[in-house]
Amino acid sequence: MVYVLRKSKKPVYSIGIILAAGNSTRTGGKDKMFIRFQGIPLIIHSISKFSNHELIDYTIVVVPENKKLIMEKIIIQWNLKNILVVSGGERRQDSVLNALSEVRKNEIFNKVKLVAIHDGARPFFSEKLLNQGFDLADKYHAAIPVIPVNDTVKIVDNNGFVENTLDRGSIFRVQTPQIFSLDLIIKAHKDKSQEFTDDASMVELLGEKVKVFNGEYKNVKITTASDLENLNIINFGKNNNSIYGLGIDSHRLKLGIDLILGGIKIDHNKGLDGHSDGDVLLHSICDAILGALGLVDLGYHYPSSDLNLQGIDSSEMLNKILNMMKEKNFELNHLDSTIITQEPRISDYRESIENNLSNLLGINEFSVNLKATTTDFLGFIGKSEGIAAQSIVTLNKLNN
Structure with missing residues (x-):
């Protein structure tokens, strides 16, 4: 057809x-x-x-x-x-x-x-x-x-x-x-x-x-x-109005709580322990955006000492940070993220997570790339004691 x-x-x-x-x-x-x-x-x-x-x-x-x-x-x-x-x-x-x-x-x-x-x-x-x-x-x-x-x-x-x-x-x-x-x-x-x-x-x-x-x-x-x-250096006389940010986060795994990654519930017997819902993927994205904008980091805006933030949905934090980005007159152009975990397998959830990230970030799904890897049983991640995530974002300056 x-x-x-x-x-x-x-x-x-x-x-x-x-x-x-x-x-x-x-x-x-x-x-x-x-x-x-x-x-x-x-x-x-x-x-x-x-x-x-x-x-x-x-x-x-x-x-x-x-x-x-x-x-x-x-x-x-x-x-x-x-x-x-x-x-x-x-x-x-x-x-x-x-x-x-x-x-x-x-x-x-x-x-x-x-x-x-x-x-x-x-x-x-x-x-x-x-x-x-x-x-x-x-x-x-x-x-x-x-x-x-x-x-x-x-x-x-x-x-x-x-x-x-x-x-x-x-x-x-x-x-x-x-x-x-x-x-x-x-x-x-x-x-x-x-x-x-x-x-x-x-x-x-x-x-x-x-x-x-x-x-x-x-x-x-x-x-x-x-x-x-x-292509990375082709510019044809136009000003480059893009900025970039890198964010990294990790949390330990704990029995008896839900595992949330990218706002999606993952079927696993352990979840990520944190002051919020422990969503390391969304946290890394937040930190990447804040880093690109020069606005310190996630802990600065959402300190673990604030008891009112206990158990907060990470998507709420992301939404606030996206509003900060818009106030600075930038838009999110591209996201590249990696989840680092020995278990569970992320491949079964990749499409769902990418689609949810697309909706949360307000960009088309072709501008979101999600990868997953292991540490080959090395370190706390290799022992299935925790999960980490890394994200790189590209932000573009708006003309108006």
Whole structure:
């Protein structure tokens, strides 16, 4: 099944195809499309720009068959409209062809004239780039963004010797989105056994002319593991308004009381002993937020000497600290937590805890990551005498 969201019944004249069906082998197996940049999955950066663009009436997202459900879930989570998700193929051109096949057989696309095909791993393109491409494709039927090659380019033989030096003035690097008339790109993709690295090459093989226009240096493609590492320092001239905090907490286990982690009751014969309900996970999150804001720690705001706080629900403390965060004009962008326990096993509760944290923190579940580990029977945790938790938060400064 494909997933379709429509925001209106207006005719569809232009569509976007976003390709995200690769196997991520060059990024070390990490699915680059779901890696977060500034708290948002990379693929959502691309999809949202297409979905919100005034010239694109509908967007088709192509993903591996086993990623369709999670992609649909993310689309709903980020409230994106006019999206259709289809399965990809073995090669890039097969994925494009699958999307074009949906266009041909679905009646809502019977008025489509132009198609913008884009690599989902290029999330940093501008609205202006799309505008230029559509204007030129409307006139010339095929338009692609390019940037000049600044380095000297040489042809090297199989033995490692230079054969020739090329005139770099006529050599350009090609980007996406590449925009074509629908009839032309369907014709270009018909019965092609040769493998192509972009759609313009297939159009060129027909003898058709392809118009080029200025691309953008920031429109980089995330391809390798080093590209993912560089995401942490990519800024494109914008101020970095993020701050980070680390929180750690531990409590001993005690017979006869409930075990609460992340606000969820865990089936176990022991619970965490503390002045509050002993929820080490929520305590570590509280401390992480306070640390990022420079507001001391949880014990400062909720001292164990205050008898009125005996047995307090940790979610109440978290709510107060979130209000302190909002007063400082920050919002929570991402949470990464680890529960350290020999027993009980956390895997059976991970999804419930993540969902509850999402609700408590007011962020989508894709911005919450929960891990669990043991100490291999070392120390008080390894002896099942206690449980610890560690959390790292990212807070973003609000503009207003």
